Amino acid sequence: MKTDLHTVSNTDNPSWAAIVGNPNCGKTALFNRLTGLHHKVGNYPGITVEKKSGRIRNSRIVLRDLPGTYSLSSKSVDEKIVSDMVQSWREPKNRPRAVIVVVDATNLIRNTYLALQILDWNIPTIIVLNMIDEARKKHISIDADELKKRTKAWAVIPASAKYGEGIKEIIETLEQIPDNVRLPKMEPRLVEIEHCTENIAPLEQFLEPKKDVLNHHPRIEALRLLSDDGYINYLTKYFTAAELEQLLSKVTEVKTALKKNHIPYRSLEQSSRFAYIDLYLGDVFKKDPISRRSMSEKADAILTHPVFGPIALLLVLGFIFNAIFSWAQFPMDLIQSGIDWTSAQAGAILPDGILKSLLTEGIIGGAGTILIFFPQIIILIFFLSLLEDSGYMARMAFMMDKLMSKIGLNGRSVLPLLSGFACAIPAVMSARTIENRRDRFVTIMLIPLMSCSARLPVYTILIAAFVPAGYIFGFMPMQAAVLMGIYFLGMFTAIFAALIFKKFYPSKSVQTMLMELPPYRMPLARSLWWQIYDKGKSFLTTAGSIILAISIVLWFLASYPRQAGDQQHTSRERIEYSYAGQLGHFIEPVVQPLGFDWKIGVGLITSFAAREVMVSTLSTLYNLENDSGQSQSLIQAMRKDRYPDGRKVFTPLSVLSLMVFFVFAAQCMATFAVIKKETNSWRWPLLMTGYMTILAYVSCLLVYQGGQLLGFI
Amino acid sequence: MREIKLADLKPGEEATICSLTGNSSGNDRLRELGLIDGTPLRVIKFAPLGDPIEIKVRGFYLSLRKSMARQIRVRLRGNIEN
Numbered sequence: 001m002k003t004d005l006h007t008v009s010n011t012d013n014p015s016w017a018a019i020v021g022n023p024n025c026g027k028t029a030l031f032n033r034l035t036g037l038h039h040k041v042g043n044y045p046g047i048t049v050e051k052k053s054g055r056i057r058n059s060r061i062v063l064r065d066l067p068g069t070y071s072l073s074s075k076s077v078d079e080k081i082v083s084d085m086v087q088s089w090r091e092p093k094n095r096p097r098a099v100i101v102v103v104d105a106t107n108l109i110r111n112t113y114l115a116l117q118i119l120d121w122n123i124p125t126i127i128v129l130n131m132i133d134e135a136r137k138k139h140i141s142i143d144a145d146e147l148k149k150r151t152k153a154w155a156v157i158p159a160s161a162k163y164g165e166g167i168k169e170i171i172e173t174l175e176q177i178p179d180n181v182r183l184p185k186m187e188p189r190l191v192e193i194e195h196c197t198e199n200i201a202p203l204e205q206f207l208e209p210k211k212d213v214l215n216h217h218p219r220i221e222a223l224r225l226l227s228d229d230g231y232i233n234y235l236t237k238y239f240t241a242a243e244l245e246q247l248l249s250k251v252t253e254v255k256t257a258l259k260k261n262h263i264p265y266r267s268l269e270q271s272s273r274f275a276y277i278d279l280y281l282g283d284v285f286k287k288d289p290i291s292r293r294s295m296s297e298k299a300d301a302i303l304t305h306p307v308f309g310p311i312a313l314l315l316v317l318g319f320i321f322n323a324i325f326s327w328a329q330f331p332m333d334l335i336q337s338g339i340d341w342t343s344a345q346a347g348a349i350l351p352d353g354i355l356k357s358l359l360t361e362g363i364i365g366g367a368g369t370i371l372i373f374f375p376q377i378i379i380l381i382f383f384l385s386l387l388e389d390s391g392y393m394a395r396m397a398f399m400m401d402k403l404m405s406k407i408g409l410n411g412r413s414v415l416p417l418l419s420g421f422a423c424a425i426p427a428v429m430s431a432r433t434i435e436n437r438r439d440r441f442v443t444i445m446l447i448p449l450m451s452c453s454a455r456l457p458v459y460t461i462l463i464a465a466f467v468p469a470g471y472i473f474g475f476m477p478m479q480a481a482v483l484m485g486i487y488f489l490g491m492f493t494a495i496f497a498a499l500i501f502k503k504f505y506p507s508k509s510v511q512t513m514l515m516e517l518p519p520y521r522m523p524l525a526r527s528l529w530w531q532i533y534d535k536g537k538s539f540l541t542t543a544g545s546i547i548l549a550i551s552i553v554l555w556f557l558a559s560y561p562r563q564a565g566d567q568q569h570t571s572r573e574r575i576e577y578s579y580a581g582q583l584g585h586f587i588e589p590v591v592q593p594l595g596f597d598w599k600i601g602v603g604l605i606t607s608f609a610a611r612e613v614m615v616s617t618l619s620t621l622y623n624l625e626n627d628s629g630q631s632q633s634l635i636q637a638m639r640k641d642r643y644p645d646g647r648k649v650f651t652p653l654s655v656l657s658l659m660v661f662f663v664f665a666a667q668c669m670a671t672f673a674v675i676k677k678e679t680n681s682w683r684w685p686l687l688m689t690g691y692m693t694i695l696a697y698v699s700c701l702l703v704y705q706g707g708q709l710l711g712f713i
Numbered sequence: 714m715r716e717i718k719l720a721d722l723k724p725g726e727e728a729t730i731c732s733l734t735g736n737s738s739g740n741d742r743l744r745e746l747g748l749i750d751g752t753p754l755r756v757i758k759f760a761p762l763g764d765p766i767e768i769k770v771r772g773f774y775l776s777l778r779k780s781m782a783r784q785i786r787v788r789l790r791g792n793i794e795n
Binding site for chain 1 (some may be wrong): 757761772778
């Protein structure tokens with residue numbers, strides 16, 4: 001995920017507005033509409049996991065997008081971002097000019113809860129009835145004027161982030177809010193429940209003198225103090241130690257009184273707010289009766305059917321893996337011939353020498369080779385975005401939750417784990433939506449076992465070179481089947497790893513796992529495009545920076561030092577004499593038992609910068625070694641390569657071992673860094689690296705040595 | 714009518730929430746989603762592996778684990794529109 005250059009601090013710009021809403025209410029899509037930016041949106045709760053800001057188009061107002069939340073009492077890390085921000089509004093200098101509460105117009109009742117909580121901060125609040133187009137289709141009518149009148153919101157604007165409806169009006173309304181507007185302090189928007197008010201009175205009266213300091217209604221403070229033991233931390237700085245003492249004893253006193261009257265004090269705010277919604281706002285919008293079967297429900301009759309559901313799930317996954325191979329074939333061939341042509345042209349124009357060698361063998365042979373995998377990565381990202389935006393991802397979580405619970409996780413781990421197939425970094429960040437800390441950390445530990453797109457080039461080249469192109473069972477392409485198998489290896493290992501975590505780090509609390517199943521939606525082409533664009537750009541940037549740099553360094557290491565009488569030696573002897581050759585031979589004893597030669601050893605070291613560097617490394621080494629003068633593809637070179645004693649370097653067994661190594665090894669500095677950041681400790685990233693490295697080494701040892709014992713080569 | 718557990722309902726059955734008896738943090742979240750006493754709901758289905766359970770409540774579809782559904786006491790209702 002990215003942060004923007006437009007980011008401003010709370011204080012240095014008074015013209016900012018916050019944008020809040022339930023998860024999956026289209027908040028980020030609206031934010032993108034208003035700012036012209038293109039943050040990731042999805043049809044899955046919890047896509048926005050951090051604060052982002054951007055300037056509204058043609059305006060000086062800065063908009064801050066916050067993670068989706070159902071209420072202001074936080075349960076998970078991303079929700080805490082919202083409640084902490086809202087709590088800071090007690091100080092006038094932190095108050096935004098306005099708050100935009102985005103509500104899903106098709107789901108108004110539930111969304112209104114958060115809106116009421118926000119309204120009670122007495123900051124100009126614009127309620128945006130998003131997805132109004134969908135609501136109209138469902139014949140849900142909403143009286144916006146009446147809603148505004150009753151809730152005393154600044155404005156209620158029907159809008160559609162999808163079609164751009166209402167966007168202009170939102171911007172105009174924001175612009176027209178005068179600077180430093182002070183709203184009269186209004187009564188809280190809740191229904192008083194009999195007996196409660198009198199029981200709570202002592203606490204409310206105690207808070208009353210602080211009303212202007214706290215900037216929040218004493219009754220709401222009282223209700224929050226009763227429901228959440230941690231809430232007091234937000235108030236400490238406004239009270240002296242003695243006052244705090246008194247406050248705490250008042251809380252206990254009131255709790256005792258409520259308990260005596262059999263009033264469930266923890267849920268008073270929820271009950272009284274929903275009573276307000278039902279009784280006072282009930283006739284403003286037409287409800288969606290529970291007996292009505294929505295289109296999505298009808299679709300789910302098949303898609304989450306006990307038998308057809310899992311079959312559909314497997315078919316979807318199989319289709320995606322096959323597409324990665326078959327659809328990408330043509331563009332990949334095209335890029336390959338483009339690179340060959342460029343290399344040949346450069347070779348023909350440049351005189352023999354260092355420059356030619358650097359350009360053709362180092363740069364084009366190294367970094368250029370990586371470009372070939374661009375189409376596959378785009379296809380993978382496309383399908384993952386499609387699963388998410390359509391709403392199918394949530395169904396996958398629904399169907400797999402039981403399995404996940406068996407291994408001590410929950411359905412919410414499904415999205416981070418599946419995102420891990422694209423890249424571990426956003427995946428680790430999306431684990432923030434998991435409420436339980438233990439589950440969140442274990443999920444993070446498992447994400448690197450999901451084969452990310454950077455590993456795809458390594459798998460592809462090995463599969464293309466050494467797995468025949470035939471079919472198994474007559475219909476499943478063998479190469480796609482092997483690829484799927486490699487992905488499954490990572491997934492199954494994650495299951496075992498989760499079980500081990502469950503044994504040594506068991507979950508203390510009861511699992512809740514509440515998840516909304518959003519309606520199926522047609523993915524927005526715009527949103528799909530930006531997701532592909534962002535990931536594609538980052539892939540090409542890596543290729544153009546890190547991989548290019550490593551290719552050049554590697555070319556140097558593999559070309560120098562030169563021996564005296566250089567010309568008499570073959571390329572092979574020269575490269576073995578070089579720094580890279582020396583390095584490779586130095587670690588060869590370590591990797592030899594796994595079936596790897598020194599060139600692969602060098603690749604394993606360089607791929608710590610980024611996994612796909614493995615391919616460019618091998619490509620550079622083989623290019624330099626090749627003295628036939630004829631250009632040869634990496635695949636041909638790998639097939640032909642032999643040890644001095646005549647054995648082939650790449651046998652089915654060593655190829656398998658190498659793929660297994662890439663499934664398990666924690667070769668990614670960026671993942672290490674993001675885990676360090678997200679867990680705020682060295683322990684977890686070190687644990688990840690430790691367990692995965694041991695796992696990789698031992699598994700490859702078993703595969704290679706065991707395979708040889710069984711008579712495979 | 715008798716109170717039963719939400720987890721014991723069959724797909725398609727409609728019921729009204731009587732009380733939430735479970736642990737507090739899960740209940741807080743359920744209540745924030747609008748599952749308060751008196752709220753009508755309909756059971757859609759159980760996931761292919763038998764857990765979690767999907768319900769429709771207050772106009773949206775919610776998936777929750779059976780362990781939690783066992784802590785929600787409901788009263789069956791006839792086919793009345795809410």
